[in-house]
Amino acid sequence: MGNDVDVEKVLDQLGVKYHRSGKRFMASCPFHNDETPSCGLWADTGYFKCFGCHTEGSFAMFISEVEDIPLTQATRMLRGQDRMSDLEDSINRFLDREEKVFKYFKWESFCATYPAVIPTGSDAWNYLTREGGDPAGRKLTAETIERFHVRWGGDTGKFRYRVILPIQTIEGKLLSYVGRAIRKGMVPKTRKARSPHRTLFGLKEIIGKTGGKVHNLIITEGEFDAVYLQQYGIPAVANMGTSPVSSEKIRLLRRYADRLVLSYDGDETGQTAMYGDDEDVDKKKRRVGELDLLAKHMPTVSVHLPDGFDPNKLSEKQVDEIYGEWRLSCLKQK
Numbered sequence: 001m002g003n004d005v006d007v008e009k010v011l012d013q014l015g016v017k018y019h020r021s022g023k024r025f026m027a028s029c030p031f032h033n034d035e036t037p038s039c040g041l042w043a044d045t046g047y048f049k050c051f052g053c054h055t056e057g058s059f060a061m062f063i064s065e066v067e068d069i070p071l072t073q074a075t076r077m078l079r080g081q082d083r084m085s086d087l088e089d090s091i092n093r094f095l096d097r098e099e100k101v102f103k104y105f106k107w108e109s110f111c112a113t114y115p116a117v118i119p120t121g122s123d124a125w126n127y128l129t130r131e132g133g134d135p136a137g138r139k140l141t142a143e144t145i146e147r148f149h150v151r152w153g154g155d156t157g158k159f160r161y162r163v164i165l166p167i168q169t170i171e172g173k174l175l176s177y178v179g180r181a182i183r184k185g186m187v188p189k190t191r192k193a194r195s196p197h198r199t200l201f202g203l204k205e206i207i208g209k210t211g212g213k214v215h216n217l218i219i220t221e222g223e224f225d226a227v228y229l230q231q232y233g234i235p236a237v238a239n240m241g242t243s244p245v246s247s248e249k250i251r252l253l254r255r256y257a258d259r260l261v262l263s264y265d266g267d268e269t270g271q272t273a274m275y276g277d278d279e280d281v282d283k284k285k286r287r288v289g290e291l292d293l294l295a296k297h298m299p300t301v302s303v304h305l306p307d308g309f310d311p312n313k314l315s316e317k318q319v320d321e322i323y324g325e326w327r328l329s330c331l332k333q334k
Contacts, residue, residue: 007043007059010078014066030065031055031247032296053296055247065251105174105193107166114151114164124152124163127182136182138224138312143333144231148205153179159191165223167196167240168204170252175199178223178240192240200249201238202226207256209330210235216326217257218303219245221264221273225311232316233332234323236263245290250297259299261326262291266305274302 007025011018018027018037029039029050038052041059049056064074118124121132128145130137140150149166153159162179169175176194178201201223206214218236220226229236239245245253253260264270276289294300303322305311314322 007041010059010063011041014063016066029053029055030062031250053247055250057247065254105176107174110151110166110174110177114153114159116146116149116151118145118150118152118163122152123182128163138228140224140227141231141333144227148227151177161186162191165201165227167199167201167223169199170204170207172204180224196240197246198248200252201240202230203237203252203256205230206235206237206331210328213256213258214328215258216261217253217259218261218263218323218326220311221270222310222312225263228312229319229323230331231333232319232323233327233329234319235326235328235331236311236323245294250294253294254298257298259301260294261301261303262294263303263305263311263323264290265310266307267310270310271304 008018008020011025011027016027016030018025018041020026021040023044024040024042026037027039027041027048028034028037029052031039031050032053032055034050034052039048039050039055039062041048041062046059047057048059048062060071060074060078063069063077064071067074067077069077118128123132126132126134126137128138128140128150129142130139151164151166153162153164155161159179161183162181164177164179166177167175175198176192176196178193178196179191181189181191200219206217214235216235218229218234220229220236220238221240223238223240226236226238239249262274264274272287272289274289274291276292277287291300291302305314305322311319320327
């Protein structure tokens, strides 16, 4: 395949523990607490895969995590090594493919399509604020609605009769947006413009207020759970569903938080996602909970909510009792 990546030279410079095993190098994985080198790196492809936590990706991504530097800086480091032309080509092809496949939405177009003004007294406003007595309402203040750029989908189109939340990357790019139905019987309850698997909802807003890393970060299931908790100064983000937190999100979490606090819904689905389940009658493989999975990467604890509750259903007093120790004054509304 032409010139190989000089894996041994780079690992020596990084100070990573490793040994050679056939065509690959086995190094200590930087994505979890790896006492025995379990991460394979292939010189002929410039890619790695951990056989312990199953994280995989480019050699540049590996260096980015080891050195705690941006991916672009890690790429520049690689380009400074000898015999890296094949890897450079591989990285460039990967970036070109990502750019072609994954275009960001334009913020201006989003705002033009979904106006910011939600009429006071309208069904959408009553749903967001619960001012009209809607029991399913979200109990948000006007300040919170403005801060998270909540929009209204109107009565026509794909997002009709839905309140809409934009999902942005840390850099402020519009990655996707999600619409929540305000009328009973609408299917699906939540509709996404695109899978937002590349970020965590609410993280941009927290970093914008704190200016950097937080000590504790609460992870919830739903976007409105994160919005509601942030309204009271709780540094909460949403995993946007109970599917496992991806390796891409884990890298974000490690960069912006010291410890995670899992707070999924108090129903059976949320608790199973958080704690896992036992082997069922068909002897299928036990589902490992997010608590155990994330604990392999960074300190993680959990919060058990009352049965049937999610964070958005809690009163302000309950929020204070359950999450008060993690409140950040810079997040709380004045």
